[in-house]
Amino acid sequence: MIQSYKQKPRLQETYDTIIIGSGMGGLTTAAILSKEGQKVLVLERHYTAGGFTHIFKRKGYEWDVGIHYIGEVQRENSMLKKLFDYVTDGELKWADMGEVYDRIIIGDQHFDLVKGVKNFKNQMISYFPEEEKAINKYVDLVFMAVKTSKNYYISKAISPFWNNLLGWFLRKPFYKFADKTTY
Numbered sequence: 001m002i003q004s005y006k007q008k009p010r011l012q013e014t015y016d017t018i019i020i021g022s023g024m025g026g027l028t029t030a031a032i033l034s035k036e037g038q039k040v041l042v043l044e045r046h047y048t049a050g051g052f053t054h055i056f057k058r059k060g061y062e063w064d065v066g067i068h069y070i071g072e073v074q075r076e077n078s079m080l081k082k083l084f085d086y087v088t089d090g091e092l093k094w095a096d097m098g099e100v101y102d103r104i105i106i107g108d109q110h111f112d113l114v115k116g117v118k119n120f121k122n123q124m125i126s127y128f129p130e131e132e133k134a135i136n137k138y139v140d141l142v143f144m145a146v147k148t149s150k151n152y153y154i155s156k157a158i159s160p161f162w163n164n165l166l167g168w169f170l171r172k173p174f175y176k177f178a179d180k181t182t183y
């Protein structure tokens, strides 16, 4: 149950877990812990819950402040899909973004970002043929960074004992990418 700032909070004496912040991270953690039987309190300093999932309206258009699409949910066995299915009891249905998921317009030129890794690379190469090598290298690097990030996040979730023992080895490959500047 979400209580708004207009209501006087009805707090209980004790909670198993108190979570500060009601963005996707806080709410997902709260949902998982509640499903596991914990009594959870989520505290939010804004007047409504949701963090970067909020939207606002101007001149008849709807804008998102953060999240506008989520990747990996089309793959049945992806971690994200499993997570969303778990916290929503499989009720959340996903809408496909279509072939062109983003369009960048600069002056009278436009650049489509298209679905699928191979299609994406080919589309970018069609705009910038002289950059073919760099485009391929960039996309491969993104995938390598994502791959190494999994162990980084695992190191954040394991107990302090295992973290002391293995944490550095789990995190190190990711730092190779995360510590680099864009230059």
Ligand SMILES: Cc1cc2nc3c(=O)[nH]c(=O)nc-3n(C[C@H](O)[C@H](O)[C@H](O)COP(=O)(O)OP(=O)(O)OC[C@H]3O[C@@H](n4cnc5c(N)ncnc54)[C@H](O)[C@@H]3O)c2cc1C
Pocket (backbone or CB within 6 Å): 020, 021, 022, 023, 024, 025, 026, 027, 043, 044, 045, 046, 049, 050, 051, 052, 053, 065, 066, 067, 068, 069, 070, 071
């Ligand atoms: C412009 C933009 C576009 C993005 N687009 C995408 C996208 O398309 N797809 C995608 O997957 N990700 C996207 N992201 C990233 C995504 O929005 C974030 O990774 C995600 O929302 C972070 O969730 P969170 O729960 O960690 O934090 P947040 O959503 O930031 O929530 C944190 C909450 O904690 C509250 N809070 C903070 N401090 C306190 C305090 N002391 N006491 C009480 N409450 C507190 C805040 O008010 C807020 O509600 C985008 C981000 C931005 C900025």
